[in-house]
Amino acid sequence: MKKRLTLKLIAKELDVSVSTVSKALRDSAEISEDTRQKIKAFAKLYNYKPNNIALSLKNRKSKTIGVIIPEIVHHYFTTVISGIEKVANEKGYHVIICTSNNSFDKEVINMEILANGSTDGFILSVAKETQQKRDYHHLTEVIEQGMPLVMFDRVIEEINCDKVIIDDTLGAKKAVQHLINIGCKNIGLISTIDYVSVGKLRTQGYLEALSENNIELNESLILKVDDFDQSEIEISKFLSDKAMDAVFAVNEHFAIYAIKAFKEQGLDVPKDVSVIAFTDGELSKRFIPSLTTINQHGEEMGAQAARLLIRKLENDESEDEPFETIIIETGLVERNSTKR
Amino acid sequence: MKKRLTLKLIAKELDVSVSTVSKALRDSAEISEDTRQKIKAFAKLYNYKPNNIALSLKNRKSKTIGVIIPEIVHHYFTTVISGIEKVANEKGYHVIICTSNNSFDKEVINMEILANGSTDGFILSVAKETQQKRDYHHLTEVIEQGMPLVMFDRVIEEINCDKVIIDDTLGAKKAVQHLINIGCKNIGLISTIDYVSVGKLRTQGYLEALSENNIELNESLILKVDDFDQSEIEISKFLSDKAMDAVFAVNEHFAIYAIKAFKEQGLDVPKDVSVIAFTDGELSKRFIPSLTTINQHGEEMGAQAARLLIRKLENDESEDEPFETIIIETGLVERNSTKR
DNA sequence: TGTCAACACGAAAACGTTTTCGTAGTGTCC
DNA sequence: GGACACTACGAAAACGTTTTCGTGTTGACA
Secondary structure: OOOOOOHHHHHHHHOOOHHHHHHHHOOOOOOOHHHHHHHHHHHHHOOOOOOHHHHHHHHOOOOEEEEEEOOOOOHHHHHHHHHHHHHHHHOOOEEEEEEOOOOHHHHHHHHHHHHHHHOOEEEEOOOHHHHHHOOOHHHHHHHHOOOOEEEEOOOOOOOOOEEEEEOHHHHHHHHHHHHHHOOOOOEEEEEEOOOOHHHHHHHHHHHHHHHHOOOOOOHHHEEEEOOHHHHHHHHHHHHHOOOOOEEEEOOHHHHHHHHHHHHHOOOOOOOOOEEEEEOOOHHHHHOOOOOEEEEOOHHHHHHHHHHHHHHHHHOHHHHHOOOOEEEEOOEEEOOOOOOO | OOOOOOHHHHHHHHOOOHHHHHHHHOOOOOOOHHHHHHHHHHHHHOOOOOOHHHHHHHHOOOOEEEEEEOOOOOHHHHHHHHHHHHHHHHOOOEEEEEEOOOOHHHHHHHHHHHHHHHOOEEEEOOOHHHHHHOOOHHHHHHHHOOOOEEEEOOOOOOOOOEEEEEOHHHHHHHHHHHHHHOOOOOEEEEEEOOOOHHHHHHHHHHHHHHHHOOOOOOHHHEEEEOOHHHHHHHHHHHHHOOOOOEEEEOOHHHHHHHHHHHHHOOOOOOOOOEEEEEOOOHHHHHOOOOOEEEEOOHHHHHHHHHHHHHHHHHOHHHHHOOOOEEEEOOEEEOOOOOOO
């Protein structure tokens, strides 16, 4: 087991001082051509690499950004991470990922650990539990310490920081408008309970689309799923006694459960009933029928979040720059779960 | 913007020395009850948290483990990460994730960066390009520096380190044996080219199962997909002129393309033809028909890898302990793409 | 009163860098 | 020959910890 090479070792070996070695390697003009060559050659030969930890301590920055997401086993979040990584690596940052598992406590702990030097800033999508509890002390604390924070997807309005979101309401509106355009009249909604912000916003888009088209709201066509694990049964029950010609689901899974339920009822998608969902997922492309969706552009979202964060990190002057909220456009992707 | 609290600041504020503060906070018996209380109260009041970077430098360990995977937008890898994270966090480690994007160069760069102090050890699944190139200098270098390395899934046999793999060959055999048991005779194989080790091993399992059941090998029933992006077309072409009553696919995607192709030919799965695949994915559960699979227990795999790594990290004496290869058992999950 | 142990604390080194400042040695110029 | 400016390097501080060792004060005891 080779010991790691340090400046001190090089210095001793070459009989110069540590400072000389450091300067030589950084091409300082203070060092004569001769010794510079000698030191560089030696360093190269023995494959010297500076110790990042020491640099972090010295520079008081780690060149890494911390990402905290509710869960990683979720295609949408992986696309976001992918976008973050791409931009971060381009700019010489690396990325630490932690999952909160939708637990408030784990979110807090992860932030505290990463905030203690490991990370220069955060990109975060808050846990469901945090949204419920409305306890944001860990976020404000980090901000007060001067660490930039960018929130995405599930953001907290009250927190003053950069944000990247999609136009959930508008996206939902687009979806429902599409259903209306193809002639659907009785449009159901499968959403989540309201404390999940996206559920709330998408519900709002649904309502707006109806009202703009002078369609009367029928509350009985709205389902707000509470327990994800029970959603398949809930949805199947919900759909069993309603007359709908379309369903708008706030995510991929709900859409697929809906399609399954319809099939079991002997209904054909899209002939008898159209289904549209919010998602970026793999499933929607591969499912039969493939799903018409409102896409969320996760990778773009991650990329923008990373750009915002790095801008704040590199611009010391930017402290008093106002915070930005970037809205990622959603788009309709027509596939085979809606009739034409 | 509050400055971060350090030992030095506390010391100045309370008019004691840095060492006293450090000792007090760590409950050293050297410090009198009085001052200890005072210091602890102060630290708590102003929410002192030690700087991890300084600790890393001092202790020459970072308490973080680096994970390098070929791609993150892949359900299997996220389950593995999930398992790694769970175990790592339990033991007080955190996890840095980098993706190689299946590029050799990016794999090398990521390892070099993380190896310079950021990380105590590695968990790695090698990039496709690395398997092709057979250039493993970055792996041996890291090992020579005394950093433990655990490889999983796509492992390199020649490298001497801990490994976690699944019994690809046996798993494939199980799959094919199941097809034989339900009465299939003409069993096709959709695999990848051989330099991807899993493709090779699973192919071998296929061959073994056939030979053990005295079924003659028909080379024309084997497809080795080269270009992933073209796989849908390749598979559809491949299946168009063969008479099979079953297909074993080495991954989820190939299986689904096969099912689609069969449907287009007017064949029913599972009535006319059975399909079985290797995978842990979401798709297989939700697809219609849902897929009979050989599962890979990704989370278990990650957990074991993390355990192996941490064992090496915490046991200085373990240096000469022999390396282990843990084999994760695969299991057959019967669903609706195979007849009963 | 002098000796010694116990107690409570501080100084300093160390981890691996970068950077500021100081300074020997050399050469130039009048 | 003296003043001065370069040149090329080294010493030391700093980043925030932990830990080893040294030391001043106190009290007990003969």
